[in-house]
Amino acid sequence: MSESRRRLLQAGLGSLLLPAGPQVQAAPATPPRPEPLARGERVxxxxxxxxxxxxxxxxxxxxxxxxxxLVFWASYCPFCRRHNPNVQALHRAAAGKPLRVLTASFDRPEAARAYLRQNQYDFPVTLEAKRLAPLFSTRDVLPLTVVVDRGGRLREVIxxxxxxxxxxxxxxxxxxxA
Incomplete structure (x- = not known):
């Protein structure tokens, strides 16, 4: 092993060394995230x-x-743990009103089920958070609360x-x- 390669490996940069030749391929480009909706736009x-x-x-x-x-959350998020009791209260208060509380978890199914059971939450949960979140925000923050009005327009992203x-x-x- 050459002296320069050994120094790179010791520095933790060995993964940057690629074999020369035609077998080297560029990593595929990540598709750009769609622009999230602006306030007032139709969802x-x-x-x-x-x-x-x-x-x-x-x-x-x-x-x-x-x-x-719509509230995005994860069971491992300490802020979500404090936020979700309030979401549960809103879900119960909305019963019979033209307001739907929906949550989207980034958890695996088993973790989400255990979390809901442990906390006795009955608000609806989808595990399709990764599909829905880019519609509303490019920020990776939890919890994230989204409000869509009765006319189907985005009112708030909190x-x-x-x-x-x-x-x-x-x-x-x-x-x-509406």
């Missing part, structure tokens, strides 16, 4: 129904005339943990006309 939900953790399907097209509060009273106030979107 075009995916056409295919969302699979929910409980095994049911949610047709997002059927959410017309309902406001939607990064980070919210206070209980701020989450509870999101119920006001049920009262605003």
């Amino acid at each position: 075009h939900w995916p056409q295919q129904p969302l699979a929910l953790l409980d095994g049911s399907l949610l047709d997002l097209q059927a959410l017309r005339d309902q406001a939607v509060v 990064p980070g943990e919210m206070f209980a009273e701020d989450v509870a106030e999101l119920i006001r979107h049920a009262d605003r006309p």
